[in-house]
Amino acid sequence: MTTSEVLLTADADGVRTLTLNRPQAYNSLTVELKETLLAALREAAADDAVRAVVLTGSGKAFCAGQDLKEHVGLLQAGDPAPLRTVKDHYNPIVRAIVDMPKPVIAAVNGTAAGAGAAFAYAADLRVAAASSSFLMAFANVGLGPDSGASWTLQRLIGYGRAAELMLLGRTVDAAEALSLGLVGEVVPDDELAARAHAVAAKLAAGPTVAYAKIKSVLTVAAESTLDEALAAEDAAQGALGSTADHSEAVEAFVTKRKPNFQGK
Known part of the structure; x- marks a missing residue:
């Protein structure tokens, strides 16, 4: 450090x-x-x-x-x-x-x-x-x-x-x-x-892997067309849909508990 x-x-x-x-x-x-x-x-x-x-x-x-x-x-x-x-x-x-x-x-x-x-x-x-x-x-x-x-x-x-x-x-x-x-x-x-x-x-304590995608999509959208922003969103969702954090969030919702995000 x-x-x-x-x-x-x-x-x-x-x-x-x-x-x-x-x-x-x-x-x-x-x-x-x-x-x-x-x-x-x-x-x-x-x-x-x-x-x-x-x-x-x-x-x-x-x-x-x-x-x-x-x-x-x-x-x-x-x-x-x-x-x-x-x-x-x-x-x-x-x-x-x-x-x-x-x-x-x-x-x-x-x-x-x-x-x-x-x-x-x-x-x-x-x-x-x-x-x-x-x-x-x-x-x-x-x-x-x-x-x-x-x-x-x-x-x-x-x-x-x-x-x-x-x-x-x-x-x-x-x-x-x-x-x-x-x-x-x-x-x-x-x-x-x-x-x-x-x-x-x-x-x-949140889904930091999702935060990284949110930041990148916002940056793309700030200087792109609607179609380019839609494509960036689609790519981000495709990647995030297979993350452990997303699975954890869905399971936590179904079982009515607080999710434990790992940033993965």
Whole structure:
């Protein structure tokens, strides 16, 4: 398992919690943190004992996005490609979140800005603390969106709202995020960790093999024709119909007991 001072990892109830741990810098993203997070996400995807993932931050922020001190250092040093981190780090991280074959819950505990917000958008579910906020800060520093935000945000709240948040670069508080559909739930700050874990643990106890297919079918449907979506659904149902989890669910229904899913 990946261990690092900049990323804390904890396992319980089939849930792996990954905590960005640079609180003094609002969990802003250095090369070290990005590489460590990417490795940890890939490890979680490959570990059958991990059935759901929670991504959160330590301290007062979820993630403030790119560490600007590191970025300024590259600019001042005359780096010919100071934003190659988009291709090298941000894009693979977002793919690892979106392609994770198990549910990913973002527990947004404070400010989520730039790439940090985009990581939350890429998750399957978002639970937010009452003091949390979201900021698409790219235009404020003369840049466009990255980390998949152009794809994920408009799928969550629509093109018009996504364009507004990106062009105006304004902060969205937790209450507005809930009303926009940007997050699914807002809880008191001191209840966030427990609530996110409870949601993840519930999913971890479920038919995770089906969850993986649900995620893949939704991704296909988001960018396909109806016929392509129907074909993807048919293929998924054909595969899931022969799983042990499906047989267990049917038997549990007939015998009126709670199913015991194994993710197989």
